[in-house]
Amino acid sequence: MIAQSIPDFIRTLNALSGILEKGEASAKARKIDPLVLTSARLAPDMFALARQVQIACDASKLGFARLSGIEAPKFEDTETTFEELQARIAKTIDFLRTVTAESLAGAEDKVVSFPAGPERVLKLKGRDFLYQWVMPNLYFHTTTTYNILRHNGVDVGKMDYLKGADLLP
């Protein structure tokens, strides 16, 4: 069941990549410095767009590292440009592709410990970790990235977020 959700993460990260492409194209068309968009935020004490993308990637990467026991690659959190953010998404998807169903055997019932903020460690059962923590985090930071761009006049729509569903004919 847990392995079945990997394509959901890859699809959403690809949708995030498409949303960022629209952001970059919009900056170019409107002659706005792209860094204005990647550093935009919805409130002064909220993370800027680049950090939202980093966290969407890390939720996915660290989530499946913890569930599978496979070590995740380290990213330095230095991205500021659209190009660098796209590279981080691509590296995250590459990592998710290395997580096999075998490495996730039994993950549903194992206890996963993970940090929540700098001073707190939480524990959830694998199934709950995936569906009550990792997946809501992915959608939270993807939607917030979308909302930051939408608020800044980028022409994105909900189908950019839902893109890639396995529609039947």
Place this chain on the structure above:
Amino acid sequence: MIAQSIPDFIRTLNALSGILEKGEASAKARKIDPLVLTSARLAPDMFALARQVQIACDASKLGFARLSGIEAPKFEDTETTFEELQARIAKTIDFLRTVTAESLAGAEDKVVSFPAGPERVLKLKGRDFLYQWVMPNLYFHTTTTYNILRHNGVDVGKMDYLKGADLLP
């Protein structure tokens, strides 16, 4: 597997309710007409907060109606106040509680047809409908509600969104 996700929806709708409570309390404390917040939006051509909440409820309600074959209650989309939005969330949760595991037997593989916009009908396999459409929609509109309030100075944090996870001691 599909029945297992109903608590995820109920938990997130409860989190949405808590986020709205903070919005209402903030309006009161700052002497702002609460309707200013329920009609706030992040871009002029984006839905206002009240509509975001209505859609979060409908994604959940119609999603499980289609998967289970149980008829969903009709809501009139007339909510404008925090109190009315809270009532809609409560009615949605009440409906989700009537959806039994038996009514979802075989739902994973059945073909679900559903409208996407006024002129388009899409089809997905039940499992994909849940995880590629219904659940991402719930998180999208819950996060957007959160972002609208956050942008308007309401003191909400990500734990308000993730609230209710089945943490282990």
